[in-house]
Amino acid sequence: MGNVEKKQIKLEKMINESARAASDALSKLSDNQVTIKVSSAEITNVKRTWPGIGPETIVGGIYMPISGEVAGAALIVIPENVAYALSDMLVKRPVGSTKKLTELDISALKEVGNIICGNFMTIFSNTLKVKIVENLPQFTFDMFGAVVEQIIAQFAERSERALIIEVRFSFGETSTPGNIILIFGIEEIDEFTKELDTD
């Protein structure tokens, strides 16, 4: 097995561990069985289109600056229909009832973002042996292209690559109708993940 494949396996292991930790934390918070299933994870260029998401597609964006021994930001992109479904599940409304996000919904989504990022960052920090400090999350609801530009432009002079993870949420038997995209933009992504290169 080549070094690239070995690194990918370690990366996926770290991310699955992070997803399990975030699932446990969200289950406790919501008093419900929450499962975050990782669909894909890779270090690659940040794009302005995604399957089913164009630059004008309305999405929820939760943005969290990261500091410490690394400089960067986490961006959680939640497609509109997924944000509504997630809000229904979080605030225990019948699925399909949300048509517009209220302050309560936004607050709940930000808290989810906080928990996801917090758990992922803790595992990343321990695995990669890098001190990471998270900052307060911010929320916007706007066009995908505009939201994702924030993270592309921030690091574009060095690299347009980021750690990109797609996940799907389940609350008991009910799953969100699409993926949520987690983008971890770190200034020196290869340096950040170099611990995964070691045997």
Next chain:
Amino acid sequence: MADIEAKIGDVIITRNSEDHLVALGVGSCIIITLYDLKNKIGAMAHAMLSLRSSGEAVGMKDTRYIDAAVDMMLAKMTSAGSRKENLEAKLIGGSNMFPNIKSSIGEKNIAGAREKLKKEGIEIVGEAVGGTQGRSVEFCVATKIVTVKTKF
């Protein structure tokens, strides 16, 4: 009629009056449109980064930068017969999508575009810049009208 999309780093010019130059879901990036009033040539650039530092080791043709993008627009338009004195510009974009976060990317892009166009002696006749919303832009070359759309 053809919609031609300018993605990040793209510089597009056309003299086909049926063309619409578009940029979709623009946040902190800046869209610069130029229109040649005499020859009816339209151009659009989608730049992401402000001016290059002097001596910075980046390629002259990295049109993700505003100054390189404008240089490229002017080179292409001049080749097509335009003269600077017949050009007028419009600027769109430069938002800060997360206003509670200190980010000067959008502001720098607006300032950089204004500075570069002033240096080139090109008048800015319209702007829809700043704020906290994403925008989509459509430049109709036949009418020289630039339409800006937000989510609401």
